Amino acid sequence: MKEIIDSLRWKDGFIDVVITDQDKNVLMLVQMDKESFAKTLETGFIHYFSPVKFKPWKKGNSSGHTQKVLNIKVDCDNDALLISVKPSGGACHKGYHGCFYRKLNGKHWENSEKPEFDPRLIYPEFIFKG
């Protein structure tokens, strides 16, 4: 595992990771530190560095919406990863399948998808944080 971790170019200890589902939809763009990436490799489930909790975090640990790793790709200069996953629920804390649910329409971002779940039931902490 060390060999794989050392093959990557970490910027200030982090690497950008694009997460897609099995149908190639881009779900989210996250950052992993070495510990999150190691846990992802070890467990086969996405762990990322949570900017809210400020530590490695298993995706779905509180929501139940885990992401099982299907395959991992690296880009040409070793500073970005593309991980395909099988999600067990919507990836976005706003209730959507993925985070990119708004599309540019003229001068405005317009909602282009329907939510998969009610975020107030899954992420009650965000109600208070706004």
Add this chain to the structure above:
Amino acid sequence: MKEIIDSLRWKDGFIDVVITDQDKNVLMLVQMDKESFAKTLETGFIHYFSPVKFKPWKKGNSSGHTQKVLNIKVDCDNDALLISVKPSGGACHKGYHGCFYRKLNGKHWENSEKPEFDPRLIYPEFIFKG
């Protein structure tokens, strides 16, 4: 256009942009500054901030492999974009359709795609830069 630019969360003047083709394949992860993004909106062709040239750069300006914008999405916290494009040639300077052409196989990254073009003919400057 200012309204759209101001709606985004720029980190040190930059935003991460995932580029996909019309078949949802992730081609590359790039960074745009406000000027690159404005030029992308104005022209309908991807401009990104080139870390090599250290300035905004039209993708394909030297290679001819441009990327025509099909649609633009934004993520839930306004700090990442997902742009679908119609590419006129391989996106990666190593000759591949996209930059994520290597897949993790056990302890090694293994090439999982065939190149679309000979990079020595398109990007001669990279021969000398290694």
